Amino acid sequence: MGKTILVLTKKHNYPIIIDFNLFDTPLPLPFLKKGDSVMIVTNQIIFSLYFKKISTLLNNMGVRINHVILPDGEKYKTLITVNIIFTSLLQNLHSRDTTLIALGGGVIGDITGFAASSYQRGVKFIQIPTTLLSQVDSSIGGKTAVNHILGKNMIGSFYQPNIVIINLSCLYTLSKREFSAGMAEIIKYSILFDKKFFSWLENNINKLFNLDKNSLIYCISKCCNLKAKIIYEDEYEQNKRSLLNLGHTYGHAIESELGYGKWLHGEAVSVGIVIASLTSKKLNLLNNQDIIRIINLLKKCYLPIKGPINMNTKHYLKHIYRDKKINKNKIRVILPIKIGKAIIYNNISEKIISHAINENKNFIF
């Protein structure tokens, strides 16, 4: 029933293993041998849920295990937290042949990946994503980062994991809010690349929220496949990979303005997708019918479609100018032009952006 997808990158290829009950059988880690050491990086909640199972499996392989528990939440995705990992690695005498295991959601994955990319100039790294959002997006493709007070994900690296293990059973313990947040990234993939997948989502949302096994396998492997294809074509985001930032320019502005962690990343991306769609509409690039379908699908997933009431155009623009998607001080946005296709739009005017933000502020839907 499970699926394996191969990600092909410049330095090495790696598998994404997708299935249920993956913590109940030996972990597929052929590169770990008896006597090797690992550092599991996690948070308190995930530690309570899964650490015992994972550490038993690793113990059975004869691997030396240490762990470090990080404070939970986007606001702790900082250099200070990365240093907690370094300290624990050094105190426990982990050398260059160690492996870091990110056991958790996107925040744990991003911080651990960044630590792995720089500890002793780079060590092996395993992603075990436990949230829907990290399973379909952030654990794949090697983007690692921490936030700076002046901007989200501003300090980071491209550093690919050696394997991604997606245990779908983790979704049983996920809150509905976290599940919805993951749906925003899933909807993003369908708008960008796959009209049929978008229609499938319209017809199967209830099954996904009810954790129907076949629907989850289909949906998550579809997203992983779409992402693996993009990574193969443009690992370092020189061109096509930037399409994956649909909704993120506006979304990051919301996260940065409100303070990291107030809104979940997926919630901010949901509003970002709506504002990007309204931007397309203003430029006559996207028809009204498609916008209504996009908004309806986001709403069906219990996602917000309007930005925070206390944020105006100035707030958004302040953060947009600090974002990585800026090129020579010109704003670049990803715009859907129909369901299943989007473009990179360079040098968009502040006037158009402001119009879309204001339309989002005022619309009643």
Ligand code: GLY
């Ligand atoms: N999350 C977008 C990317 O990996 O490029």
